[in-house]
Amino acid sequence: xxxxxxxxxxxxxxxxxxxxxxxxxxNRLKERYRxxxxxxxxxxxNYQELASGDQADFSASNTRLSxxxxxxxQSLCMFAFGTDKGSDQAGILREVExxxxxxxxxxxxxxxxxxxxxxDVNFNTPEYQDPWWIRRRQSTTLVGMACNSPCxxxxxxxxGSGPFSPDGLDVLLTDLGDDVVAEVMTAWGSEVLDHADIxxxxxxxMTEKATALQQEAERxxxxxLPTESLRExxxxxLFNAPFWDDVQFACINCGVCTFVCPTCWCFDVQDEVxxxxxxxVRNWDxxxxxxxxxHGSGHNPRHQKLQRVRQRFMxxxxxxxxxxxxxxxxxxxxxxxxxxxxxxxxxxxxRLMNDFKG
Amino acid sequence: xxxxxxxxxxxxxxxxxxxxxxxxxRAVSDEVRKTGPSSKLIKKLPEVA
Amino acid sequence: xxxxxxxxxxxxxRLLKENKVDLVMGxxxxxxxxxxxxxxxxxxxxxxxxxxxxxxxxxxxxxLPKRKERIAVVAKGCDSRNIVVQILENQIRREQxxxxxxxxxxxxxxxxxxxxxxxREPLSVSETNAHLVIQGKGFxxxxxxxxxxxxxxxxxxxxxxxxxxxxxxxxxxxxxxVDRYEDVKGIEKMTADERWQYFRELLGxxxxxxxxxxxxxxxxxxxxxxxxxxxQWLGKSIDPTDTTTFHFLRAYHxxxxxxxxxxxxxxxxxxINMRQLNKKxxxxxxxxxxxxTGRSIEQRPPLxxxxxxxxxxxxx
Numbered sequence: 001x002x003x004x005x006x007x008x009x010x011x012x013x014x015x016x017x018x019x020x021x022x023x024x025x026x027n028r029l030k031e032r033y034r035x036x037x038x039x040x041x042x043x044x045x046n047y048q049e050l051a052s053g054d055q056a057d058f059s060a061s062n063t064r065l066s067x068x069x070x071x072x073x074q075s076l077c078m079f080a081f082g083t084d085k086g087s088d089q090a091g092i093l094r095e096v097e098x099x100x101x102x103x104x105x106x107x108x109x110x111x112x113x114x115x116x117x118x119x120d121v122n123f124n125t126p127e128y129q130d131p132w133w134i135r136r137r138q139s140t141t142l143v144g145m146a147c148n149s150p151c152x153x154x155x156x157x158x159x160g161s162g163p164f165s166p167d168g169l170d171v172l173l174t175d176l177g178d179d180v181v182a183e184v185m186t187a188w189g190s191e192v193l194d195h196a197d198i199x200x201x202x203x204x205x206m207t208e209k210a211t212a213l214q215q216e217a218e219r220x221x222x223x224x225l226p227t228e229s230l231r232e233x234x235x236x237x238l239f240n241a242p243f244w245d246d247v248q249f250a251c252i253n254c255g256v257c258t259f260v261c262p263t264c265w266c267f268d269v270q271d272e273v274x275x276x277x278x279x280x281v282r283n284w285d286x287x288x289x290x291x292x293x294x295h296g297s298g299h300n301p302r303h304q305k306l307q308r309v310r311q312r313f314m315x316x317x318x319x320x321x322x323x324x325x326x327x328x329x330x331x332x333x334x335x336x337x338x339x340x341x342x343x344x345x346x347x348x349x350x351r352l353m354n355d356f357k358g
Numbered sequence: 359x360x361x362x363x364x365x366x367x368x369x370x371x372x373x374x375x376x377x378x379x380x381x382x383x384r385a386v387s388d389e390v391r392k393t394g395p396s397s398k399l400i401k402k403l404p405e406v407a
Numbered sequence: 408x409x410x411x412x413x414x415x416x417x418x419x420x421r422l423l424k425e426n427k428v429d430l431v432m433g434x435x436x437x438x439x440x441x442x443x444x445x446x447x448x449x450x451x452x453x454x455x456x457x458x459x460x461x462x463x464x465x466x467x468x469x470x471l472p473k474r475k476e477r478i479a480v481v482a483k484g485c486d487s488r489n490i491v492v493q494i495l496e497n498q499i500r501r502e503q504x505x506x507x508x509x510x511x512x513x514x515x516x517x518x519x520x521x522x523x524x525x526x527r528e529p530l531s532v533s534e535t536n537a538h539l540v541i542q543g544k545g546f547x548x549x550x551x552x553x554x555x556x557x558x559x560x561x562x563x564x565x566x567x568x569x570x571x572x573x574x575x576x577x578x579x580x581x582x583x584x585v586d587r588y589e590d591v592k593g594i595e596k597m598t599a600d601e602r603w604q605y606f607r608e609l610l611g612x613x614x615x616x617x618x619x620x621x622x623x624x625x626x627x628x629x630x631x632x633x634x635x636x637x638x639q640w641l642g643k644s645i646d647p648t649d650t651t652t653f654h655f656l657r658a659y660h661x662x663x664x665x666x667x668x669x670x671x672x673x674x675x676x677x678x679i680n681m682r683q684l685n686k687k688x689x690x691x692x693x694x695x696x697x698x699x700t701g702r703s704i705e706q707r708p709p710l711x712x713x714x715x716x717x718x719x720x721x722x723x
Contacts (some may be wrong), residue, residue, distance in 0.1 A: 041612075042522070042678065043521060043678065060526060074614065075406035075407060077407070152439075246447075250444050250445040250446065252469060252674075253621055274403055277403060278403075279404065281406065289634075343438060343442040344444070359606055360600060360603025360604070369722055370719075370722055401642070404642055404646035405648075406645060
C-alpha cells in the first residue's frame with residue numbers, strides 16, 4: 001500500500017495480465033458475478049449483461065447511454081399494493097424485493113465513475129438514504145478502463161476528473177497494448193481480481209508506460225474550460241443574464257441531454273393500478289419537460305422554454321457548485337454535446353457563465 | 359403492427375339503426391371470441407426493473 | 408453550398424434592414440463536425456452568423472407554432488410542406504411568414520458517416536458537390552455524398568419548397584425513380600406474429616425521451632396525450648406495451664400530416680427507425696385519398712375534412 005504522491009490517494013500494488021487473456025478474465029468473472037461490459041450494437045456501444053466474454057467491445061471512447069441505470073434504473077417498481085377495500089391489506093405499500101447479486105461493471109470510464117460520486121450527494125445524505133440507489137451502489141463493483149484516446153468532445157480534466165482518474169473505482173485498468181495493468185483501489189477490487197485469477201505484478205516498465213499514456217491522454221484534452229469564477233458569480237446576475245435568450249432558441253426540450261447524462265438524477269413517481277393490484281413506479285424525468293414543474297394548482301413556474309433551459313445550466317454549473325462545494329455537476333463525458341439534436345453545447349455555457357460580467 | 363385482424367372493426371351506425379347495432383355487436387363479439395384471448399398490446403402491471 | 412450561405416445571409420440582412428420581418432430563423436455553424444445549430448437573429452449585423460450546408464437537417468418549422476412575430480424562416484422542401492399544414496391548422500398565419508426557400512439535395516446522415524468511420528473520430532468535415540471529405544487524427548476519408556444521405560432524403564420526391572417568398576437557388580430536379588414504400592411493403596408481407604416481433608425489436612431500445620415528438624413540427628399540442636393525467640392514456644415507464652402504444656399512437660396523430668422530414672429519426676438518441684410507422688400511414692393516405700402532405704395550401708389534410716366519396720372500404 002502506498003500513497004500516490006500525485007494525488008494523495010492510497011493505492012495498492014499494481015497487478016497486470018496479458019491483453020490476450022481478457023476474454024478468459026471476463027468468462028471467469030461471469031461465473032461468479034453478474035457481469036456487464038460495453039457491447040457494440042450497430043453504430044453505438046451500450047452496457048449489456050454478458051452471455052460470454054467475447055461479446056465485450058472496449059473500442060468506443062464511451063457508451064451511448066451512461067451507466068447510471070445500474071444504480072438508478074430508468075423505471076423501477078418501488079412498492080406494490082392492493083386496492084381491494086375488502087382486504088385489510090388495502091392501500092398498504094410493500095417494498096418490492098429486488099434480486100441484487102454482486103455485479104461487476106467492467107470497462108466503466110473514469111468520468112462515469114465520478115458521476116456516481118456526484119449523484120451520491122443526492123441519494124445518500126445524512127438525512128435521507130435512498131435504499132434503491134444505495135443497495136445497487138453497494139452490490140456493484142466498478143472495474144474502470146482508463147481512456148488512452150479521449151475524444152474531442154470530452155472535457156473531464158476541466159471538471160475535476162481525468163482520463164486516468166481512479167475516483168470511485170474499485171479497479172483501474174490501463175490498456176498498454178499487449179498487457180493490461182490493473183490498479184487495485186479497494187478491497188472489493190482486490191477480491192474481483194483474485195476471482196479473475198489476476199495475480200501477476202506489473203513491472204516498472206509497465207508502470208512507466210501507463211504514466212506516459214496518462215500524460216498523453218491528458219495533454220490531448222487540450223486547454224481547460226473556464227470554471228474558476230463560477231462560484232463567485234452573483235447568482236441573480238447570472239440568472240438574469242442576457243445570453244439565455246440566444247442559448248434557448250434552438251432547444252426543443254426533448255430531454256435527450258438529461259437521459260444520456262450520468263449526473264442527471266431527476267425522477268417522477270407514479271402509481272399504476274390495474275384491477276385491484278397496483279405498483280408505485282419511479283421513472284426518469286427531465287427538467288426539460290414542461291410537465292416537470294407543473295403544480296397541482298395548474299401553476300407552472302417554468303412554463304417557458306427559456307426558464308427550463310436556463311434551469312439546466314444554472315443547476316449544473318451554479319446551484320450545485322454553491323450548494324455542495326465540490327465543483328460542477330458535470331463530469332465532462334461529452335454525451336450531451338454529441339447527442340443534442342440541435343447542437344446546444346454545454347462547453348459554450350461554461351464560457352458564457354464563467355466569463356459573464358454582470 | 360401484428361395485432362390479429364379480426365380484433366378491430368369499424369362501423370357507421372346511426373342511433374336509429376337499432377337492429378344493425380345488434381347485428382354488428384353480435385358479429386364482432388363472435389369474431390373476437392373466435393380469435394381467442396389477446397396476447398398483444400395487453401398490459402398488466404409495468405414490466406420494469 | 409457557399410452560394411446558398413451567401414444568398415441566405417443577404418436575404419436575412421435585407422429583410423431585417425428593411426424591417427420586413429422581426430426575426431430570422433436559420434442555422435449557424437455547429438460546434439462539432441456534421442452538426443449545425445438553429446439560430447434566431449433580430450439584427451441585420453447578425454446575418455453573418457447564418458450558414459448553410461448539408462448538415463442543416465433540423466426542421467425549422469418546429470419553432471413556428473403560436474409565434475406572433477413577423478418571421479423569415481429558411482425552409483427546405485419538407486420544411487415548407489410542414490409550414491403549409493401549420494398554416495392550414497391555424498398554428499401560424501401566412502402573412503406572418505417570409506419563407507426563404509432552399510431547393511435541397513439532401514442532408515447528410517451523421518450517424519451513418521460515424522458508422523462508416525468505425526470508431527475513428529472525425530475532426531473536420533468538408534463537402535464538394537459529390538463528396539464528403541473527412542479528416543481526423545491520422546486519417547482522411549473521401550465518401551460519396553449520395554451514399555450517406557438521411558434515409559428520408561434518399562427517397563424524397565419533393566425536394567423543392569412548395570411555398571416560398573424567395574428561393575436561394577434554381578429548383579433542383581426531383582427524384583422520380585424512387586419507391587418510397589419499399590421497406591413498408593416488406594413489412595406488409597409479414598404474418599401478424601412476425602410483424603409483432605419486428606416492431607417489438609424496432610422499438611425495444613426506446614428510452615421514452617420524446618425527442619422524436621419534440622423534434623416534430625406537427626407535434627405541437629399544448630398537452631401531449633402522453634402527458635394527460637385525467638385520465639391517463641398510457642404509462643410513463645419503459646414498459647414495452649406502453650412504449651409501443653406511444654409510437655403508433657403518435658404515428659396515427661400524424662397520418663396525413665407527416666412530410667417525412669426525417670427529424671424524428673435524426674434526433675433519436677438510440678437510432679430507432681420509427682419512420683416506418685409513419686410511411687405506412689403515408690402510403691394508406693395516398694392510396695385511399697390521393698393526398699400527399701402539404702403540397703398545396705389549397706388542399707386540406709384528408710383526416711380533417713369530409714368528402715362524400717371518401718374511401719371507406721374498411722367500414723361494415
